[in-house]
Amino acid sequence: GQQVMQIPQYQHVQEGEDFTTYCNSSTTLSNIQWYKQRPGGHPVFLIQLVKSGEVKKQKRLTFQFGEAKKNSSLHITATQTTDVGTYFCAVSGSARQLTFGSGTQLTVLP
């Protein structure tokens, strides 16, 4: 299936600091999705990016899709304790199955 690398694996930030996680693919992607999983919870869909160079915002979250559609990022401005969790990117494979990245686990220190 489609492979995607996600970095970093872990990130600890002080509350109020910014946070960014990245997903990279060696092949061109048709689209990319982002999910958040709270500790002990299940993945929850955040957004889907489809167009080259697309930028979408959800309050303090900014999602970008690279011009070549091979990478994407999720940036959180001024993190809060409610942002704690693991953030996953997910991409569609050749059989249209959805493959998840390894995730970035975010810890926000109060």
Added chain:
Amino acid sequence: DAGVIQSPRHEVTEMGQEVTLRCKPISGHNSLFWYRQTMMRGLELLIYFNNNVPIDDSGMPEDRFSAKMPNASFSTLKIQPSEPRDSAVYFCASSPPGHANEKLFFGSGTQLSVL
């Protein structure tokens, strides 16, 4: 509006026993996915159904695993016989028509422990 419903929430069993996990997708959704999550391997797709038909089961680990979707509102994942390495959280997810691999709605998962 009920989401994806999975049962049981927790299952503890002994090695060699049969385990059956159940899933009720969101009404009207026609794609259903079974994922397994572990610390070592992350979220792995096991099998994917579309309109009750298995489309991709390449992620099913081995013959001990089987999945069925007898109708649009119910699916099962069976492990027989279970082994300690099957211990994981098993998630079921569904998505609406026309969005087979977009915006998956996940259930709360089944935490499986095989002793």
